[in-house]
Amino acid sequence: MATTLFMPDVLVIGGGNAALCSALMAREAGASVLMLESAPKEWRGGNSMHVRNLRCMHEEPQDVLVEAYPEEEYWQDLLKVTGGLTDEPLARMVIRHSSRCRPWMRKHGVHFQPPLSGALHVARTNAFFMGGGKALVNAYYRSAEALGVEIRYDSPVKSLELKDGEFVAAITESGERITAKSCVLGCGGFESNLEWQREAWGQNERGEWTAENFLIRGTRFNQGVLLKFMIDAGADTIGDPTQAHCVAIDARAPLYDGGICTRIDCVSLGVVVNREAKRFYDEGEDFWPKRYAIWGRLVAQQPGQTAWSIIDQKAIGRFMPPVFDGTKANTLEELAVKIGVDPATFMDTLNAYNAACQPGIFDHTALDDCRTDGVTPAKTHWARVIDTAPFYAYPLKPGITFTYLGMKTDATGACRFNEVPSTNLFAAGEMVAGNVLGKGYTAGVGMSIGTAFGRIAGVNAAASTGHRHPTFHEELSYAAGH
Amino acid sequence: MPPVTDLEAPVVGGACEAGVNFADALTAGEAEIARIMQICNACRYCEGFCAVFPAMTRRLEFNKADTHYLANLCHNCGSCLYACQYAPPHEFAVNVPQAMARVRVRTYQDYTWPLAFGRLYERAGLTVALALSGGLALFMILAIAMNGRLIHEPLAGDFYVIFPHNFLALLFGVVFLFAMLALAVGVVKFWREVSPTRDGNLADIKAAAQARVPAVAEAVTDVARLRYLGGGHGDGCNEGDDAFTLWRRRFHHFTLYGFLLCFAATCVATLYHYLWNLYAPYGFSSAPVILGSLGGIGLIIGPIGLLWLNLKRDALRADVKQNAMDRGFIMLLLLVSATGFALLLLRDTRFMALWLAIHLGTVMALFLTLPYGKFAHGIFRSAALLKFNIEKRMPNRLGLGGE
Numbered sequence: 056m057a058t059t060l061f062m063p064d065v066l067v068i069g070g071g072n073a074a075l076c077s078a079l080m081a082r083e084a085g086a087s088v089l090m091l092e093s094a095p096k097e098w099r100g101g102n103s104m105h106v107r108n109l110r111c112m113h114e115e116p117q118d119v120l121v122e123a124y125p126e127e128e129y130w131q132d133l134l135k136v137t138g139g140l141t142d143e144p145l146a147r148m149v150i151r152h153s154s155r156c157r158p159w160m161r162k163h164g165v166h167f168q169p170p171l172s173g174a175l176h177v178a179r180t181n182a183f184f185m186g187g188g189k190a191l192v193n194a195y196y197r198s199a200e201a202l203g204v205e206i207r208y209d210s211p212v213k214s215l216e217l218k219d220g221e222f223v224a225a226i227t228e229s230g231e232r233i234t235a236k237s238c239v240l241g242c243g244g245f246e247s248n249l250e251w252q253r254e255a256w257g258q259n260e261r262g263e264w265t266a267e268n269f270l271i272r273g274t275r276f277n278q279g280v281l282l283k284f285m286i287d288a289g290a291d292t293i294g295d296p297t298q299a300h301c302v303a304i305d306a307r308a309p310l311y312d313g314g315i316c317t318r319i320d321c322v323s324l325g326v327v328v329n330r331e332a333k334r335f336y337d338e339g340e341d342f343w344p345k346r347y348a349i350w351g352r353l354v355a356q357q358p359g360q361t362a363w364s365i366i367d368q369k370a371i372g373r374f375m376p377p378v379f380d381g382t383k384a385n386t387l388e389e390l391a392v393k394i395g396v397d398p399a400t401f402m403d404t405l406n407a408y409n410a411a412c413q414p415g416i417f418d419h420t421a422l423d424d425c426r427t428d429g430v431t432p433a434k435t436h437w438a439r440v441i442d443t444a445p446f447y448a449y450p451l452k453p454g455i456t457f458t459y460l461g462m463k464t465d466a467t468g469a470c471r472f473n474e475v476p477s478t479n480l481f482a483a484g485e486m487v488a489g490n491v492l493g494k495g496y497t498a499g500v501g502m503s504i505g506t507a508f509g510r511i512a513g514v515n516a517a518a519s520t521g522h523r524h525p526t527f528h529e530e531l532s533y534a535a536g537h
Numbered sequence: 538m539p540p541v542t543d544l545e546a547p548v549v550g551g552a553c554e555a556g557v558n559f560a561d562a563l564t565a566g567e568a569e570i571a572r573i574m575q576i577c578n579a580c581r582y583c584e585g586f587c588a589v590f591p592a593m594t595r596r597l598e599f600n601k602a603d604t605h606y607l608a609n610l611c612h613n614c615g616s617c618l619y620a621c622q623y624a625p626p627h628e629f630a631v632n633v634p635q636a637m638a639r640v641r642v643r644t645y646q647d648y649t650w651p652l653a654f655g656r657l658y659e660r661a662g663l664t665v666a667l668a669l670s671g672g673l674a675l676f677m678i679l680a681i682a683m684n685g686r687l688i689h690e691p692l693a694g695d696f697y698v699i700f701p702h703n704f705l706a707l708l709f710g711v712v713f714l715f716a717m718l719a720l721a722v723g724v725v726k727f728w729r730e731v732s733p734t735r736d737g738n739l740a741d742i743k744a745a746a747q748a749r750v751p752a753v754a755e756a757v758t759d760v761a762r763l764r765y766l767g768g769g770h771g772d773g774c775n776e777g778d779d780a781f782t783l784w785r786r787r788f789h790h791f792t793l794y795g796f797l798l799c800f801a802a803t804c805v806a807t808l809y810h811y812l813w814n815l816y817a818p819y820g821f822s823s824a825p826v827i828l829g830s831l832g833g834i835g836l837i838i839g840p841i842g843l844l845w846l847n848l849k850r851d852a853l854r855a856d857v858k859q860n861a862m863d864r865g866f867i868m869l870l871l872l873v874s875a876t877g878f879a880l881l882l883l884r885d886t887r888f889m890a891l892w893l894a895i896h897l898g899t900v901m902a903l904f905l906t907l908p909y910g911k912f913a914h915g916i917f918r919s920a921a922l923l924k925f926n927i928e929k930r931m932p933n934r935l936g937l938g939g940e
Contacts, residue, residue, distance in 0.1 A: 186620030
């Protein structure tokens with residue numbers, strides 16, 4: 056096997072936000088860095104090319120961020136969505152890191168912009184990237200190249216050579232053996248690996264292989280090759296393989312890379328029925344941005360892993376326009392026939408819902424008093440009678456953004472074997488997200504985790520080769536709460 | 538959403554052949570903008586780059602007039618293409634700058650006056666070549682017909698010995714006024730169809746009236762500063778790749794202000810002549826010569842820079858068919874300034890008449906092609922920016938969740 060002669064201080068495996076943060080930090084510390092991105096250049100960046108913003112703690116208004124979003128509130132939000140399945144010290148480190156990392160991001164060319172129209176609900180909590188994640192990824196790649204990080208595309212890694220929990224070399228798919236003094240794994244979850252997903256989700260009581268009907272919102276390159284390798288090598292892991300950032304998206308989205316535009320934002324404005332033409336959950340439980348992350352799993356539990364969001368003319372113009380046109384009909388019966396559900400059951404469901412809608416003052420910007428009475432499941436807000444033609448239906452399927460199964464880690468980002476941290480093998484991004492996100496999701500937190508652990512892993516990987524980052528110490532000790 | 542492949546063929550009938558009509562079906566190029574905007578409207582990541590995306594978010598559907606409005610708002614800075622998660626090789630094949638560029642040239646054609654002259658855009662290279670050869674021939678012949686020769690004893694820079702002042706003023710005045718008229722007719726037609734108040738809604742008309750003064754002020758600033766060549770963040774446009782550069786804005790500024798200074802030089806000279814009876818030739822330190830020289834320098838640096846950028850621009854976002862139009866206009870500007878300097882340097886020699894004929898011939902070619910070439914982009918884009926600045930001050934009819 057050919058061994059590459061150049062031996063970098065730090066080998067970064069991956070090419071998304073976390074990997075780039077690691078590479079930049081390690082390079083800033085003075086280490087020589089080689090980055091291996093499995094995708095070709097035009098698909099570089101993993102899921103980061105689809106991201107939109109960074110959830111940021113801040114004590115007072117900061118450029119694009121309004122008001123304040125203190126540490127405690129951020130923590131409570133995270134606690135709520137994860138149902139306690141999180142590691143508080145690590146989560147708080149991520150949260151505090153998010154309050155001070157943006158000057159560094161700007162330095163490497165990332166631009167922020169005021170919240171997008173239709174996304175003002177996160178104006179306080181999330182800093183939006185101008186142009187989105189691909190612009191961020193492009194900026195980081197330009198900066199990495201300018202700083203002298205060696206970048207190789209089309210370079211998937213097949214396995215690692217480990218010795219007593221220490222990194223020795225990476226073996227690429229093409230058979231090249233690349234040695235390095237230290238390594239950061241920033242190569243994502245296993246969401247793109249359909250076979251693994253199928254196995255993880257298994258068969259339901261209807262005999263369906265649930266994951267066969269999943270769509271992957273992001274990259275096709277997160278095959279989980281090294282995640283699998285590390286699990287098999289005995290690394291400590293965290294997370295349940297069926298836990299993921301999973302939202303309900305348009306069923307017509309492409310299998311991979313549908314990204315943000317395939318989401319369906321009209322759920323709370325109408326009702327959602329499954330293949331049997333029955334409602335199955337409170338569509339108006341809370342503001343859609345706080346609920347979109349549970350609907351993927353809800354739809355996954357329905358027969359055929361599919362459902363339809365049904366609205367009438369009154370909802371048009373009140374939600375982010377969908378990328379695909381809805382199925383349109385002038386009567387509800389006609390709509391049922393067009394989407395292929397039983398019209399009689401569909402009408403029963405809709406009639407029961409309509410009859411249960413109580414009078415109230417509709418206000419989509421508040422938790423209003425339009426609710427149902429006497430129908431199960433109830434719709435607790437924004438429940439308006441669906442009676443104004445034309446009617447529209449949007450088909451839903453579960454869309455997996457990224458999986459949470461990953462490497463158990465600590466505040467250093469080190470991979471661990473039998474609870475002993477490696478001194479030169481680190482992980483970042485989706486590979487460690489499960490430490491903070493046991494389940495659930497809230498917008499922008501993936502980037503908070505990826506940026507924090509990416510930078511920390513890069514600094515520590517460089518430090519393990521004798522290269523100390525000149526400035527990060529202060530920022531880190533604040534994040535770590537020292 | 539498969540991309541539209543045949544961009545030339547209209548979707549239904551020959552909608553654009555005889556000018557824009559609301560009832561017409563979209564051409565393939567317009568349909569491509571509508572297709573892409575539906576994707577962009579569901580994404581919106583690029584809202585901070587320019588005016589196109591904020592204008593888009595005020596709409597759910599994109600009719601013919603909308604596509605032309607958005608196409609002319611687009612400055613082809615390229616930011617949105619390199620930032621796009623749906624750009625090729627993604628199957629959505631979103632390429633906003635290219636789709637916009639293809640429709641933009643149709644705007645110039647469809648709103649040309651007289652309409653039949655829209656054809657000239659399709660043969661932009663030939664148009665410039667004919668105008669230039671015609672202009673040169675005209676003044677060579679005139680010089681010989683009026684003076685009997687092109688080479689003469691030095692005349693101390695007195696142009697009017699060769700061509701009488703009133704003759705030149707009349708000839709260029711008529712051509713220039715015609716060019717302005719043609720552009721005005723076109724842009725007024727364009728304005729009417731994309732006007733924020735075209736529905737005749739009373740509340741709209743009121744809101745637009747209130748918005749007019751601040752909107753005009755902001756549109757003028759946008760144009761004067763070439764704000765949208767800054768990329769939204771101020772780092773500039775993309776050229777060959779995803780890196781930003783301010784050189785396109787700078788070269789545009791050289792060109793724009795160079796052109797305006799030359800125009801100012803002509804206006805001042807006209808005032809000198811008619812108001813104060815000060816006749817050319819003017820000294821090197823006179824206002825017309827200083828203004829003209831500064832403008833000429835701008836019109837040398839600017840077009841050379843723009844040509845250089847044009848040649849290295851990423852083909853992915855260009856409409857290569859427009860290269861002739863773009864480069865033809867750039868070359869004409871460069872020729873005007875270069876021949877102007879040659880004339881200034883040689884005006885005291887035996888070659889003044891020759892260079893005067895060459896310079897005037899080039900200027901004539903520029904004037905003749907103003908309404909039928911790339912110059913139109915400045916006019917239509919300014920109109921689109923004014924509309925944008927009015928529209929954004931009007932209440933949004935859409936009430937998306939969370940707003």
